[in-house]
Amino acid sequence: MSGTRARTRAVPAALAASALVLAGCGAEGADDGGEWTPQQPIEITAPADTGGGWDTLARTSSRIMEDAGLVDQSVQVVNKPGGGGAIGWSYIANNAGDPHKLFVTSPPILFVPLAGESDHDHSDFTPISRLATEYMTYLVPADSPMETFDDLVDELEDDPGAVSVAGGSAPGSMDHVALAGAADAAGVDAGELNYVAFDGGGEATTALLGGHVDAAVSGAGESMELIEAGEVKALAVSASERVDVLPDVPTLTELGVDFTFDIWRGVMGPPDMSQEEIAYYESVFAEMMEQDSWKEESSKLGWTDTYQDSADFEAFLDEKHTEFVDILDEVGLQ
Structure with missing residues (x-):
């Protein structure tokens, strides 16, 4: 895997937007207030066939963003199956710097590269937002x-x-x-x-x-x-606290087992996204999660909202990568 950290480190959305306005930046795609906005349809890649968890997240997100008017452009879902996600990740990596191409992600972005089955790992992409988790x-x-x-x-x-x-x-x-x-x-x-x-x-x-x-x-x-x-x-x-969808099921933590595990779900972008582009999408996905339609859909799917901005999502990914390496060592698979 390449392991090259080509992305720009994120800053909180409000700070990024304020800094851009103060700088009077006139970058392509900026509106009159100086904030970046997409200039063409937004594409969300699901690195798998239709019907699975990635596809469900991509289509649910795109539908809610459009229906709630959170974006001025259309949001298109593209399926790139193969290699446990590796085909889709390669597609995104080949579109470095294009802020109109995002992809949905979950733990395989860590596991598949650790197994040596992808040329790209999580550090090759730009974290946008962690959205939800399923225990x-x-x-x-x-x-x-x-x-x-x-x-x-x-x-x-x-x-x-x-x-x-x-x-x-x-x-x-x-x-x-x-x-x-x-x-x-x-x-x-x-x-x-x-x-x-x-x-x-x-x-x-x-x-x-x-x-x-x-x-x-x-x-x-x-x-x-x-x-x-x-x-x-x-x-x-496998949660630290009881989950709403299974209120009667005890957690490992309360049973004295010091371990948690979640199938987190989030959105990432290609390498070389700017802070202004990241800030735009952070805001959009944060607003999306406030919509009643999102709350209804995520409840049906057994998801728990766990929003993180780009910087926190990056730190989370690095932490989980280290944790998974240790566990795979324990079972002799790393």
């Missing part, structure tokens, strides 16, 4: 003798390999790390876990319901209906 749930079948997360830990401590745990992502990716990190924090040898990878959370929970595995790790949004219907038991959720 992981640790599930067992409704008729399982395991009633608590401690029960699962006891089984894993006795013989980690004897307990099969399904996840909807490849070894070394999101679900595996969510399991390994929690197990390690609970005192279990994470390198000995019997993680069974499936192609998506739906397949993982289907295997759980069919009795093919003993437990599963799945996003809250994918597991909510099964939990509410009583088809599975949620032993814990």
Whole structure:
């Protein structure tokens, strides 16, 4: 991976806009007040096929931004599937300095490069805003003798390999790390876990319901209906505080397991964006999240709002990168 930090570090939106006005900058795309605005349709890339989490975020965001009149230009969604996101990231990297091309992102921007499967990593792009997160749930079948997360830990401590745990992502990716990190924090040898990878959370929970595995790790949004219907038991959720969509499910933290994991979702841009361009999009996405339509959609999807501006999002990404390297070392995948 290139690892070159080509982007301009962000500053808070208000400060960036004020500084630009004071400087009397007449850059292309600036309005009469000196603030940058897009001069052509905005393109949001979903680095995957239609229907998945990236596509859902891109289309939900674009629709709300247009319907609420938050942007003067149209917002187009472009799907660039392949390589676990790598094809889409390459497309954005090849459009350095074009502020009209954004992309939606989540933990694979960290995991895929760590696995050596992308020429670009998170440091090659411009963080815009972190928007929302979805926490992981640790599930067992409704008729399982395991009633608590401690029960699962006891089984894993006795013989980690004897307990099969399904996840909807490849070894070394999101679900595996969510399991390994929690197990390690609970005192279990994470390198000995019997993680069974499936192609998506739906397949993982289907295997759980069919009795093919003993437990599963799945996003809250994918597991909510099964939990509410009583088809599975949620032993814990990987948040630091109880989440609104699963108020009766204890967190790992309150159970004494010092580990959190979230499927964060955000927006990034190409390298070499200016501070004024970043400030514009920070403001747009912050306003988007105040819309009732966003709140309704995110609630249905099991998302929790966790807005961060560009600078905080950058720091978050760097912190998570370090954390994931350590976890992957624990399970022998780094």
